[in-house]
């Protein structure tokens with residue numbers, strides 16, 4: 001016999017009509033973090049909408065794996081359709097499955113190995129160019145770098161700095177609109193011709209034009225390319241029909257959006273920590289000087305960068321880029337003894353999970369050595385920067401290789417020093433990024449200087 005369902009509590013501080021809108025607007029990260037102490041499943045409300053937060057790693061695992069068929073991607077991803085109606089990260093059901101099967105092979109570890117040289121040749125000149133620049137806005141630099149890496153490795157295209165900036169601004173505008181609309185869903189307002197909505201439409205046009213050009217070039221010179229765009233262009237369904245133009249545009253745009261900012265903010269946080277921890281920086285320099293040679297980098301050489309990789313893993317723990325993820329129950333389902341109603345909106349946060357002192361000793365200490373194999377490790381379900389189950393990040397191997405490679409290449413040639421300014425704090429927008437981070441890129445005077453490949 002099933003036990004009587006438990007009704008999860010509302011978080012304290014709920015005010016009639018507006019619910020928890022005030023603490024949420026004041027500091028959404030702190031609000032979400034604070035909810036953990038109210039149990040594994042807790043509710044909050046914004047106006048008439050109730051949102052259920054899952055805090056326990058076991059229940060998250062259940063929702064994302066064994067019971068995943070009862071959930072759709074939810075509010076945030078509905079709003080992220082701004083990037084493309086049915087792109088993989090927002091697609092549902094059989095459409096998701098077919099597209100995932102089609103694109104997954106391009107992201108297997110073996111395939112990622114083949115991207116390493118392109119990553120290297122894309123990033124090297126960008127690091128060299130820092131020489132002639134003043135203080136860097138580090139997040140923007142990292143975004144340009146990771147955007148170029150995705151475009152070069154997956155679409156065989158490298159935009160110049162100006163075009164890269166234009167794409168980046170459009171991605172930022174669309175991401176900001178998606179989050180705003182998910183937090184305060186007022187569909188009617190989204191359609192009005194307000195300046196804000198016009199800006200969003202214009203950003204969409206810039207993205208479509210940039211991606212459209214890439215696709216047109218592939219169509220005009222099919223024999224010149226063998227990449228993800230070619231894969232999409234040559235795909236056929238069971239009836240032998242090609243993908244619709246709109247679908248190809250959506251998938252390419254979706255990959256660009258999913259694959260650039262997440263890795264960029266991971267690297268931004270990593271160098272923020274190194275900038276204030278000379279002990280860690282010294283160890284990183286020691287490792288890259290010992291491992292990097294003048295030979296081109298390969299997956300094999302990356303696996304020897306064990307400390308560099310622990311820095312990446314720790315940045316992904318403490319500053320999980322995808323800090324807020326949503327789901328929606330598509331039918332009534334029981335989770336952890338709680339009956340969720342069909343249509344119930346759900347939120348989970350790798351950021352708060354990874355900062356739970358019950359799972360991570362001293363969680364606010366940036367300690368890459370917590371990932372040493374001889375140290376006690378957290379349960380697998382407690383470390384999910386890339387999610388879990390059938391919707392787990394498709395680009396995780398790509399992102400880990402890229403972040404390790406970029407960290408090592410920067411450290412082999414530059415020291416990023418913080419520019420004095422206001423204290424850096426985490427800001428939870430579509431990704432978790434530092435409030436502002438300006439750093440200067442000093443050449444390294446000791447150590448092996450690497451030339452462009």
Ligand code: HEM
Nearest residue numbers: 088089258259262263321322385386387391393394395399
């Ligand atoms: C540090 C970097 C990254 C992080 C932290 C990250 C995180 C995530 C997370 C948490 C999800 C799953 C969301 C959910 O469960 O609803 C996801 C999905 C996805 N990511 Fe990533 N991601 C990263 C980099 C990348 C890269 C480099 C690419 C591709 C170039 C990529 C492509 C995708 C795609 C296509 C999906 C949708 C998968 C599906 O629904 O089947 N990501 N990512």
